[in-house]
Amino acid sequence: MQPNAVVVRAVDRLDADWAAVSGLLRDYHLQTEREKARHGVAEPGGSGAGLPARYQAEVDGPASVFEEADVVVAEKDGRAVGMMVLQRSGRDIEVKxxxxxxxxxxxxVAAALLAYAREHAERAGADGLRLSVWDWRADALGLYRSQGFAIEPSWEARERLVCLRRPLP
Known part of the structure; x- marks a missing residue:
């Protein structure tokens, strides 16, 4: 392996890396809640004094919450620096x-995670990858478009979420 290489791998159900996953989820949700407050997006169950219960449950017990999904970490120099959840959604794999x-x-790191997602979806016989992202996350939208994702009609009930899909060969 090359120095500074990004290593992407699924987290095993018995893996000690669940603590790292929990920390990454906490940071993800806290950042997202701060952004939602700045953009005037209210979520049910949000109190402003922490995470809504459904997100706190992910932080507290990702292995059980995502029991039916594949949880993936990206490591660089031996440290978990990224993650994603891959879940079947009809004929597609959803990146969450x-x-x-x-x-x-x-x-x-994000490109390596998305490459892993593509390979995973191909192995699973999926027709494509899909995901949703808040409309204010311009960098993420640019990355997804550069990776072959295109905007689709929304499957989300929450306003300001942009739905994207990438068909697979």
Whole structure:
């Protein structure tokens, strides 16, 4: 393995890395809640004094909450710097909770996670990848478009979420 290489792998149900996943999820949700407050997006169950219960449950017990999904971490120099959750959604695989810690950004971590997602979806016989992202996350939208995702009619009930899909060969 090359120095500074990004390693992407699924987290095993018995893996000790669940603590790292929990920390990445906490950071993801806290950042998202701060952004939603700035953009005037109210979520049911949000109190302003922490995470809504459904997100706190992910932080507290990701292995059980995502029991039916594949949880993936990206590591750089032996540290978990990114993650995502891959879940079957009809004929597609949905990418959820894609997050790269600030220290891992602009180093190919998100692209490596998306490459893993494509390979996973192909192995699973899926027709495509799909995801949703808040409309104010311009960098993420640019990344997804550069990776072959295109905007689709929304399957989300929440306003300001942009739905994207990438067909697979």
């Amino acid at each position: 909770r894609l997050w790269v810690a600030p220290a891992g950004r602009r180093q190919g």
